[in-house]
Amino acid sequence: MPSQLVLEEKSSEVEEIQKVLVEYKSIGVASLRKVRAPQLQELKKSLLGQVHMRVMKNTLTRIAIENLGKEDLKKLEPFLEGSNVLLFTNLNPFKLALLLEKGKVKTTAKSGDIAAMDVVVPQGNTGQAPGPIISQLNGVGLPTRIESGSVWVAKDTLVVHKGDVINERLAGVLSKLGIKAVESGLSMRAVYDEGSMVLENQLHIDVDATRKSLMANQAEAFALAMEIAYPTTDTIKALLQTAKQKATALSIAAGIVTKDTVGDFLRKANAEMESLSKAAEKAKPKA
Numbered sequence: 001m002p003s004q005l006v007l008e009e010k011s012s013e014v015e016e017i018q019k020v021l022v023e024y025k026s027i028g029v030a031s032l033r034k035v036r037a038p039q040l041q042e043l044k045k046s047l048l049g050q051v052h053m054r055v056m057k058n059t060l061t062r063i064a065i066e067n068l069g070k071e072d073l074k075k076l077e078p079f080l081e082g083s084n085v086l087l088f089t090n091l092n093p094f095k096l097a098l099l100l101e102k103g104k105v106k107t108t109a110k111s112g113d114i115a116a117m118d119v120v121v122p123q124g125n126t127g128q129a130p131g132p133i134i135s136q137l138n139g140v141g142l143p144t145r146i147e148s149g150s151v152w153v154a155k156d157t158l159v160v161h162k163g164d165v166i167n168e169r170l171a172g173v174l175s176k177l178g179i180k181a182v183e184s185g186l187s188m189r190a191v192y193d194e195g196s197m198v199l200e201n202q203l204h205i206d207v208d209a210t211r212k213s214l215m216a217n218q219a220e221a222f223a224l225a226m227e228i229a230y231p232t233t234d235t236i237k238a239l240l241q242t243a244k245q246k247a248t249a250l251s252i253a254a255g256i257v258t259k260d261t262v263g264d265f266l267r268k269a270n271a272e273m274e275s276l277s278k279a280a281e282k283a284k285p286k287a
Helices: 002-021 037-046 058-068 072-079 093-102 132-139 168-177 207-227 236-254 262-283
Strands: 026-031 051-054 084-089 105-107 119-121 124-128 144-147 150-153 157-160 182-184 187-193 196-199
Touching (some): 002 058, 026 093, 072 187, 124 132, 132 144, 132 168, 157 168, 207 236, 236 262
Antiparallel strands (some): 026 187, 051 084, 119 157, 187 196
16 A cells, blocks of 8 residues: 555654664755755765765654654754755754855845845946946945946945845945855754754854964963963973073072183183273383
């Protein structure tokens, strides 16, 4: 019976989902909204060996979670809405999120899309002949002029901020100008990581800012360790050099001759001898 075959297929699929749910440390839920099939296939290839990606029915995934009886996995259920792809990996959630960000591509905006960056239309020739395009450009706040039979944008102009919705009029203008204002790719909603949930807003890391912050913190920690003479693998060499310099200076000030200070004493004595010699030469009576 067809219905029996369908039931068996679903039962088999649930069992497969159960296996993969317990095989990896981290499980990411990413939205498939506006993700094209070819792009998803390319992403699967690029992440092969690091991330196992699978599109699964939300209802079957919920059944698999219930069958496993693991309370922690139930934290995934609120995110099993809409069109999703599940990503299974042993990478940490932040590394996974960075990989997905790198996999995004810029594309032409449509009405209702969210700007992926501040969009600035540069000054210059649009390549468009005078006509309706002038009112279209002016309609989104772009100053124009006619030059050499073409419409030019008179100055660099910000037309939409990052995170703002792009309306139909602006989407049409950006498309005509060849400006790609949105990013297409997987958008991570949340990651289950060994019992904990890391949400979308927690996954976004400014790598450059984090690197600069770590470098500044390291410099401050090094300075503090040097100030209190706290030995570590990073400070021990500098501390020994500083100690040697201070010991040498103290020995010279106290007149203590050592193998490290004898050269300084000899140079000092030589300088004093030359100074006395010059003074004596000047003091000789003239004939």
